[in-house]
Amino acid sequence: MSALRFEILERSRATNARTGKVYTPHGAFDTPAFMPVGTRATVKGILPHLVRATGAQVVLANTYHLLLRPGPDLIERRGGLHPFMGWDGPILTDSGGYQAYSMADGNRVSEDSVVFKSIVDGSMIDLTPERAIETQNKLGADIIMALDDCPPSVDPRTFNLTRLRLAAQHAANFSAGYDHDARLTIANERTIRWLERCVKAHARPDDQALFGIVQGGTDLAKREWSAQRVCAIDLPGYAIGGVAVGEGPGDIARVVAHTAPLLPQDKPRYLMGVGYERDLVAAVRAGVDMFDCVLPTRNGRNANAFTRTGQIRLRNAAFSEDDRPIETGCDCLACDPGSHGWPTPDGRPFTRAYIRHLFLSDEMLGPILVSLHNLRHFQRLMLDIRRAIGHDDWSALDRRWPVLSVRSYDPQPSDASASPEIGDAERP
Amino acid sequence: MSALRFEILERSRATNARTGKVYTPHGAFDTPAFMPVGTRATVKGILPHLVRATGAQVVLANTYHLLLRPGPDLIERRGGLHPFMGWDGPILTDSGGYQAYSMADGNRVSEDSVVFKSIVDGSMIDLTPERAIETQNKLGADIIMALDDCPPSVDPRTFNLTRLRLAAQHAANFSAGYDHDARLTIANERTIRWLERCVKAHARPDDQALFGIVQGGTDLAKREWSAQRVCAIDLPGYAIGGVAVGEGPGDIARVVAHTAPLLPQDKPRYLMGVGYERDLVAAVRAGVDMFDCVLPTRNGRNANAFTRTGQIRLRNAAFSEDDRPIETGCDCLACDPGSHGWPTPDGRPFTRAYIRHLFLSDEMLGPILVSLHNLRHFQRLMLDIRRAIGHDDWSALDRRWPVLSVRSYDPQPSDASASPEIGDAERP
Numbered sequence: 001m002s003a004l005r006f007e008i009l010e011r012s013r014a015t016n017a018r019t020g021k022v023y024t025p026h027g028a029f030d031t032p033a034f035m036p037v038g039t040r041a042t043v044k045g046i047l048p049h050l051v052r053a054t055g056a057q058v059v060l061a062n063t064y065h066l067l068l069r070p071g072p073d074l075i076e077r078r079g080g081l082h083p084f085m086g087w088d089g090p091i092l093t094d095s096g097g098y099q100a101y102s103m104a105d106g107n108r109v110s111e112d113s114v115v116f117k118s119i120v121d122g123s124m125i126d127l128t129p130e131r132a133i134e135t136q137n138k139l140g141a142d143i144i145m146a147l148d149d150c151p152p153s154v155d156p157r158t159f160n161l162t163r164l165r166l167a168a169q170h171a172a173n174f175s176a177g178y179d180h181d182a183r184l185t186i187a188n189e190r191t192i193r194w195l196e197r198c199v200k201a202h203a204r205p206d207d208q209a210l211f212g213i214v215q216g217g218t219d220l221a222k223r224e225w226s227a228q229r230v231c232a233i234d235l236p237g238y239a240i241g242g243v244a245v246g247e248g249p250g251d252i253a254r255v256v257a258h259t260a261p262l263l264p265q266d267k268p269r270y271l272m273g274v275g276y277e278r279d280l281v282a283a284v285r286a287g288v289d290m291f292d293c294v295l296p297t298r299n300g301r302n303a304n305a306f307t308r309t310g311q312i313r314l315r316n317a318a319f320s321e322d323d324r325p326i327e328t329g330c331d332c333l334a335c336d337p338g339s340h341g342w343p344t345p346d347g348r349p350f351t352r353a354y355i356r357h358l359f360l361s362d363e364m365l366g367p368i369l370v371s372l373h374n375l376r377h378f379q380r381l382m383l384d385i386r387r388a389i390g391h392d393d394w395s396a397l398d399r400r401w402p403v404l405s406v407r408s409y410d411p412q413p414s415d416a417s418a419s420p421e422i423g424d425a426e427r428p
Numbered sequence: 429m430s431a432l433r434f435e436i437l438e439r440s441r442a443t444n445a446r447t448g449k450v451y452t453p454h455g456a457f458d459t460p461a462f463m464p465v466g467t468r469a470t471v472k473g474i475l476p477h478l479v480r481a482t483g484a485q486v487v488l489a490n491t492y493h494l495l496l497r498p499g500p501d502l503i504e505r506r507g508g509l510h511p512f513m514g515w516d517g518p519i520l521t522d523s524g525g526y527q528a529y530s531m532a533d534g535n536r537v538s539e540d541s542v543v544f545k546s547i548v549d550g551s552m553i554d555l556t557p558e559r560a561i562e563t564q565n566k567l568g569a570d571i572i573m574a575l576d577d578c579p580p581s582v583d584p585r586t587f588n589l590t591r592l593r594l595a596a597q598h599a600a601n602f603s604a605g606y607d608h609d610a611r612l613t614i615a616n617e618r619t620i621r622w623l624e625r626c627v628k629a630h631a632r633p634d635d636q637a638l639f640g641i642v643q644g645g646t647d648l649a650k651r652e653w654s655a656q657r658v659c660a661i662d663l664p665g666y667a668i669g670g671v672a673v674g675e676g677p678g679d680i681a682r683v684v685a686h687t688a689p690l691l692p693q694d695k696p697r698y699l700m701g702v703g704y705e706r707d708l709v710a711a712v713r714a715g716v717d718m719f720d721c722v723l724p725t726r727n728g729r730n731a732n733a734f735t736r737t738g739q740i741r742l743r744n745a746a747f748s749e750d751d752r753p754i755e756t757g758c759d760c761l762a763c764d765p766g767s768h769g770w771p772t773p774d775g776r777p778f779t780r781a782y783i784r785h786l787f788l789s790d791e792m793l794g795p796i797l798v799s800l801h802n803l804r805h806f807q808r809l810m811l812d813i814r815r816a817i818g819h820d821d822w823s824a825l826d827r828r829w830p831v832l833s834v835r836s837y838d839p840q841p842s843d844a845s846a847s848p849e850i851g852d853a854e855r856p
Contacts, residue, residue: 045792
């Protein structure tokens with residue numbers, strides 16, 4: 001018996017895109033799918049039934065954070081993540097590797113494991129492939145991820161702010177003679193060996209689907225090598241990792257367009273930690289089926305609301321007397337509460353003016369309302385993407401989503417301090 | 429036409445308690461009623477339809493906070509508080525006087541007004557009775573409160589921590605020859621003159637019910653004098669103010685028991701800013717119909733959950749593997765999500781173990797879940813109180829609510845740092 005079944009429903013002729021359905025022990029979800037991120041077993045600030053009401057069918061939780069607190073044993077004794085966090089649908093957990101690399105200063109990677117310092121209690125955590133899988137077996141998500149060796153995709157010594165930060169985090173692994181290309185090659189090969197160890201360690205293949213992860217940075221030849229080796233191992237699904245970890249949007253699209261078609265047609269393809277609207281559409285056209293990203297909730301907490309024409313920054317004084325919803329025509333819980341049966345005066349929306357007031361007053365309801373809107377924004381995009389695939393009408397999608405044509409990811413009205421860093425905004 | 433109609437439904441024979449219904453332009457609410465506090469036009473962290481789902485029928489908002497930000501004119505231009513905050517039921521606003529006294533350092537009270545420094549932008553605010561009413565006319569609540577002169581009920585120079593704080597705040601009004609009793613007399617008399625000015629200034633008597641406030645501190649003779657003078661002015665309702673502003677629980681009960689029966693039988697009686705469960709029951713027995721208190725949401729944000737047997741502190745390690753709901757048998761949205769139609773695995777509750785994890789992880793969902801529970805706790809208490817009045821069976825109420833017999837308000841397991849200060853916990 002397999003833990004996961006993938007059914008392809010429609011195929012685009014003009015692109016590699018397809019619609020489908022992934023069946024798991026906790027129900028099915030439609031693809032292409034966007035998974036809200038519930039890092040610490042909660043989508044920040046949003047009750048599970050409201051996550052559901054945004055249209056989300058599957059959520060992600062982060063092994064790294066849950067490993068540190070409250071720990072996999074405690075969650076296992078509760079019956080696993082589903083009852084623990086009150087989510088009755090499919091759940092995916094990452095392996096913890098990405099955060100172990102990116103969030104912990106002074107981590108050390110070796111052939112056997114990545115060792116990092118707990119941000120909770122300062123203890124040293126030795127994350128082997130076996131431990132990553134054992135942890136995820138205890139968490140009990142429907143889809144689990146192999147541990148990969150995921151170095152920065154760009155040479156961390158190259159100057160810019162994001163890269164400097166990465167360099168500082170990886171300092172322990174850099175000698176004076178650091179060779180970035182050699183490091184990527186080692187990572188690529190190690191990821192295969194780790195995947196084999198993950199497969200061997202996996203104790204619940206009947207009810208948890210283990211996905212392998214293709215690495216290779218921005219080097220297309222390395223991606224090809226990795227895809228070939230990873231896909232030689234028969235697994236219920238495959239992911240593209242090491243994307244949006246320091247490189248620019250152009251590189252993201254180029255790598256994804258090249259790599260996605262190398263993955264098996266009949267298995268779900270998952271692009272990890274991406275991203276903005278046009279990244280998603282580009283990846284779908286390349287044949288990707290699953291996405292996760294913290295942008296809807298992270299930007300929601302910062303008063304940045306996604307709209308079809310771009311982000312707006314609701315703290316801006318321009319909105320102080322704006323009686324419109326975040327986005328006119330949006331059917332989300334914040335913009336159109338009446339349609340969800342919420343009793344509001346005259347069915348009025350929560351207005352931009354009110355939401356701005358909430359943020360200026362540091363009221364929790366501000367982040368809650370904008371997160372609800374943003375989560376729905378990405379689900380509506382996926383609905384329209386699935387429709388575009390079915391009709392093979394991509395120009396209609398572009399017309400309905402002007403944001404797909406804008407150059408900048410920055411919120412409008414623009415505010416330099418608000419523009420999320422690539423590599424920082426993408427993953428928790 | 430009157431802005432408010434009060435209907436008495438049942439009367440207790442053994443006590444002065446009664447059940448009733450208050451009709452306002454935005455619907456009716458049952459009495460005795462507990463009003464959740466939405467200080468800045470939001471019950472902290474709780475979407476309006478979920479406030480409604482806890483059983484709340486009327487909410488309070490604070491004039492002081494809304495006067496400073498976003499300002500009454502902005503809210504008036506939005507159509508008033510109801511559409512602004514998305515609450516379609518009755519709303520009550522206080523006058524702002526209490527917070528002007530208690531929250532602003534260096535405030536100065538004179539015959540004409542209380543002058544205080546804005547905590548938002550440092551500007552000096554001159555709050556006259558006329559301005560307090562004009563502000564509330566703009567906010568548009570169904571019930572509005574007169575501006576009262578509300579000095580500390582105990583001599584602020586008397587030593588203890590709460591009083592020291594009060595003394596510091598009121599320092600500008602204390603000369604070396606400060607006479608506390610004389611100050612109370614002045615406040616009592618001034619409150620009458622200010623009430624007359626409020627009545628005169630009130631521009632919307634047809635759709636906003638102005639309540640007068642009885643003062644007098646802990647001096648029963650002063651309370652009698654105040655009640656007589658305030659009630660000589662024909663108003664749709666009357667409040668008992670200056671309670672829970674520094675004095676102990678015994679004094680609260682004594683003052684309320686003496687004062688409530690002095691207010692007109694056929695008008696709703698409102699005890700401002702009180703309080704714990706036994707304070708509410710004692711006040712209901714004295715004939716009080718309306719209450720507000722920040723305890724459910726404030727304590728909820730601090731992981732303190734109210735139960736029928738007393739508060740529990742959900743950060744406590746004792747709950748780390750506790751799979752029970754906050755309170756077994758509770759029908760709230762956190763303890764019994766299934767009964768509200770929320771899809772949770774096997775209809776399981778959000779457990780103490782999960783909620784503890786949320787608080788240790790600084791996740792918003794922790795405060796949200798405990799606030800939802802606490803808000804329901806007080807609504808269930810009011811339901812049982814109304815039932816007790818109908819059957820005149822107060823011993824059944826005591827049996828169902830063991831917390832009414834406990835001595836300490838402290839959370840269990842006890843934690844000294846958690847015990848809310850009297851006079852601080854009561855009002856925002």
